[in-house]
Amino acid sequence: FEARHARVGAMGTAAGAGALRLPGLHGYAVEFSPYCPGRVACAAAQYYGMAGCGTLAVLEQNEAGIVLLRSFDWNDGLFDVTWSENNENVLITCSGDGSLQIWDMAKTKGPLQVYKEHTLEAYSVDWSQTRGEQLVVSGSWDQTAKLWDPAVGKSLCTFKGHEGVIYSTIWSPHIPGCFASASGDQTLRIWDVKTPGVKLVIPAHQAEVLSCDWCKYDENLLITGAVDCSLKGWDLRNIRQPVFVLLGHTYAIRRVKFSPFHASILASCSYDFTVRYSIFYNWIKLERRSILVWLETENSSRLDILKYS
Numbered sequence: 001f002e003a004r005h006a007r008v009g010a011m012g013t014a015a016g017a018g019a020l021r022l023p024g025l026h027g028y029a030v031e032f033s034p035y036c037p038g039r040v041a042c043a044a045a046q047y048y049g050m051a052g053c054g055t056l057a058v059l060e061q062n063e064a065g066i067v068l069l070r071s072f073d074w075n076d077g078l079f080d081v082t083w084s085e086n087n088e089n090v091l092i093t094c095s096g097d098g099s100l101q102i103w104d105m106a107k108t109k110g111p112l113q114v115y116k117e118h119t120l121e122a123y124s125v126d127w128s129q130t131r132g133e134q135l136v137v138s139g140s141w142d143q144t145a146k147l148w149d150p151a152v153g154k155s156l157c158t159f160k161g162h163e164g165v166i167y168s169t170i171w172s173p174h175i176p177g178c179f180a181s182a183s184g185d186q187t188l189r190i191w192d193v194k195t196p197g198v199k200l201v202i203p204a205h206q207a208e209v210l211s212c213d214w215c216k217y218d219e220n221l222l223i224t225g226a227v228d229c230s231l232k233g234w235d236l237r238n239i240r241q242p243v244f245v246l247l248g249h250t251y252a253i254r255r256v257k258f259s260p261f262h263a264s265i266l267a268s269c270s271y272d273f274t275v276r277y278s279i280f281y282n283w284i285k286l287e288r289r290s291i292l293v294w295l296e297t298e299n300s301s302r303l304d305i306l307k308y309s
Contacts, residue, residue: 020066025055029080035088038062039069043093045077054078056093056103072103072110082127084150086134092150094122094138102150117155118142124169130176135193137179139166145181147193159191161198167210174219182212188224188234202239204232211255217263225253225268233280244280 025044033039038061046052054077058069076097084090089105098118101111124139135156136148145159145166164184172178177193186209190200207228215221220236221243229249232242251271259265269275 020059020068022057028078031081031083033083033088034085041081041083041091043078043081049077049079049096052077054095056081058105070105074101079123080125082125085127085129092125092127092136094125096121098122098140100125100138115148117146123167126169126171128171129173133176137169137171139169139181141165145169157193161189168212170212170214172214172219173216180212180214180222182209182224184208188212188222190236200236202234210253213257215258216260223256223258223266225256227252229253231256231268231278246278248276
């Protein structure tokens with residue numbers, strides 16, 4: 001893959017761009033460090049994740065451009081990555097063999113631990129942003145989500161209910177113990193780790209839902225992106241219909257993220273090879289800058305993942 005790093009201003013102009021190419025790998029996920037500005041972790045796989053091995057690459061932007069700080073290899077493709085919320089060197093990845101791996105950048109070898117309970121590909125992993133609880137959630141093609149404490153050698157709980165592949169799991173940044181999942185069964189589901197069973201089921205699209213995210217400024221607002229090329233905003237207090245629908249992409253939406261800087265700005269990337277910014281309240285202005293990272297394949301055509309710093 002090729003990692004590119006650009007600081008994007010209000011008018012969409014890029015400055016300080018850099019690139020680092022790692023031949024033979026295809027990017028699946030990128031995550032900014034919550035501790036070190038300009039540092040990102042990238043989960044990648046050979047042969048588009050259909051065969052071969054995977055690599056966790058940690059990159060950093062400096063005056064010379066993008067440099068590779070550390071890389072770790074795994075015997076199957078890596079599909080997602082998340083940083084620890086209490087240790088700047090620790091990360092967790094998930095892979096095609098159904099396992100989660102814990103890595104420490106301070107160690108020369110790894111992983112430190114491997115958790116394997118999913119029976120099919122583990123496709124999504126997220127570390128809770130509520131620092132009072134050290135919890136990790138994973139989502140799998142086996143239609144289950146699992147709750148983990150990295151200090152415990154097995155999962156704490158398994159969440160069942162989806163009738164299709166789980167593509168995305170994301171913790172609420174507001175409500176401790178609450179997470180959302182998006183699935184090929186066309187639903188967005190809300191879960192509470194303190195109660196058994198699903199808390200809320202939203203029939204979000206008439207197509208597979210590939211991504212979801214929680215607004216950082218509104219505990220009731222989520223966004224979904226789907227194979228039907230649409231983005232839909234959902235208010236958990238009234239799920240009868242979306243609060244907004246955004247169109248424009250011409251192929252399936254791979255990832256959607258709310259801005260951490262603006263309450264009404266989001267970005268999405270798609271298999272139509274575009275990254276798009278959307279403003280869903282017209283009076284919000286692009287006044288501050290955001291950092292974007294996107295991953296491309298060797299022919300610089302397929303945009304896989306988008307994350308905000």
